[in-house]
Amino acid sequence: MESRQQVDALIVGLGPAGGSAALAAAQAGLRVAAVERKKEIGVPVQCAEFIPLPLARYAQAEGVLQQRIQGMVSHLPSGKFESSGSAGLMVDRAAFDQALARQAGQSGAKLHLNSRLVGLDSAGSSAIAVTPQGEIRFDYRLLVAADGPHSFVARSLGLPPQETVHARQYTVPLFEAGGNAEIWLSPEYPGGYAWLFPKGGVANLGVGVDKRFGADPKALLDVLHRSLVSAGRVGETILRRTGGAIPVGGLRPNLVAGNMLFVGDAAGLTHPITGAGIAAAVASGERAGQAAAAWLLQQDGDALAAFEEDIRDQFGASLKRAAARRAWLGQYWRTPAAGEDRIHRRGWVAFPEYFTL
Numbered sequence: 001m002e003s004r005q006q007v008d009a010l011i012v013g014l015g016p017a018g019g020s021a022a023l024a025a026a027q028a029g030l031r032v033a034a035v036e037r038k039k040e041i042g043v044p045v046q047c048a049e050f051i052p053l054p055l056a057r058y059a060q061a062e063g064v065l066q067q068r069i070q071g072m073v074s075h076l077p078s079g080k081f082e083s084s085g086s087a088g089l090m091v092d093r094a095a096f097d098q099a100l101a102r103q104a105g106q107s108g109a110k111l112h113l114n115s116r117l118v119g120l121d122s123a124g125s126s127a128i129a130v131t132p133q134g135e136i137r138f139d140y141r142l143l144v145a146a147d148g149p150h151s152f153v154a155r156s157l158g159l160p161p162q163e164t165v166h167a168r169q170y171t172v173p174l175f176e177a178g179g180n181a182e183i184w185l186s187p188e189y190p191g192g193y194a195w196l197f198p199k200g201g202v203a204n205l206g207v208g209v210d211k212r213f214g215a216d217p218k219a220l221l222d223v224l225h226r227s228l229v230s231a232g233r234v235g236e237t238i239l240r241r242t243g244g245a246i247p248v249g250g251l252r253p254n255l256v257a258g259n260m261l262f263v264g265d266a267a268g269l270t271h272p273i274t275g276a277g278i279a280a281a282v283a284s285g286e287r288a289g290q291a292a293a294a295w296l297l298q299q300d301g302d303a304l305a306a307f308e309e310d311i312r313d314q315f316g317a318s319l320k321r322a323a324a325r326r327a328w329l330g331q332y333w334r335t336p337a338a339g340e341d342r343i344h345r346r347g348w349v350a351f352p353e354y355f356t357l
């Protein structure tokens with residue numbers, strides 16, 4: 001049986017982008033509904049769980065903060081490595097997403113879990129979700145697409161799929177207390193890299209690659225895992241397996257389509273070199289919620305264009321540089337040059353060469 005609900009803002013997806021959008025919109029006084037296809041927000045976790053320090057204020061809820069990270073050690077193909085300052089926090093990503101959504105709910109947003117958006121009539125500003133209570137048709141005044149790398153909203157509008165990197169990750173016991181994130185740059189990982197992020201007594205160990213170069217992230221992760229087990233650094237037991245797609249094509253050409261705003265991974269806000277996207281997801285979601293309120297409550301006709309301009313001002317330049325570096329690196333994968341340190345120094349954010357022209 002279909003029921004019908006009228007809302008000001010419909011938020012699709014309750015990751016960090018959707019949670020922040022729902023929170024900001026509800027706090028501003030809008031009638032907000034959010035649909036999330038997962039039964040439990042943030043579960044399963046598909047993330048290495050590193051956030052930069054400026055996001056610390058979002059890591060204050062109980063159970064979110066796991067450990068501090070002082071810096072990053074970047075390993076080059078020659079075996080040389082370099083340390084750099086890259087302070088941040090390791091979080092429990094499920095708890096992080098849940099805390100945002102909980103606050104949105106407490107601010108008045110109606111959260112529909114286990115509820116998948118399956119239909120969108122953008123011309124009629126209505127959308128259908130399959131929920132445990134049956135189908136709900138939402139008549140919305142504004143929609144926020146926070147539905148991740150394979151955005152259903154984008155597909156419904158006929159927008160092209162985003163270029164992605166594929167990642168696999170194991171959580172394994174860590175035998176040494178570490179305060180640094182570790183990164184491996186190598187011709188073995190075309191279009192990506194491998195990582196070890198310490199999180200208390202365990203570590204998130206992962207590999208991300210561009211499958212167009214014929215690389216298999218799971219096989220590569222198994223090799224890396226075995227080598228670290230042999231070195232006595234991590235345990236053999238795999239406590240958790242996860243993975244996922246990371247958009248690496250840069251910002252979508254348009255973040256606003258009529259009365260729809262794209263945020264987070266759905267907008268292409270993930271960094272094309274590092275794959276980091278939580279900070280941009282939170283910032284863009286929050287800004288979208290504020291823009292929704294300005295547009296709907298204060299009748300500010302420029303509010304949605306201002307949202308797009310602000311996001312481009314904040315993230316455009318660094319995403320553009322990263323996308324350009326990614327394209328530049330692309331010519332070397334599967335060539336002998338991909339084994340040279342100088343190529344990776346120019347292609348990785350921890351080295352000064354990355355920031356030179």
Ligand SMILES: Cc1cc2nc3c(=O)[nH]c(=O)nc-3n(C[C@H](O)[C@H](O)[C@H](O)COP(=O)(O)OP(=O)(O)OC[C@H]3O[C@@H](n4cnc5c(N)ncnc54)[C@H](O)[C@@H]3O)c2cc1C
Nearest residue numbers: 013015016017037047048049050117148244264265277278
């Ligand atoms: C393996 C891996 C490791 C990563 N590690 C890091 C890291 O350490 N640090 C970092 O900053 N970034 C990391 N990222 C990237 C980061 O996870 C994303 O950038 C971030 O999750 C983007 O948030 P989002 O809210 O835009 O999208 P998501 O977190 O993907 O949330 C989208 C939500 O929409 C829901 N959804 C999708 N379709 C529908 C539908 N039709 N109806 C209802 N709900 C729907 C999904 O279930 C999901 O909950 C990693 C990504 C991967 C894959």
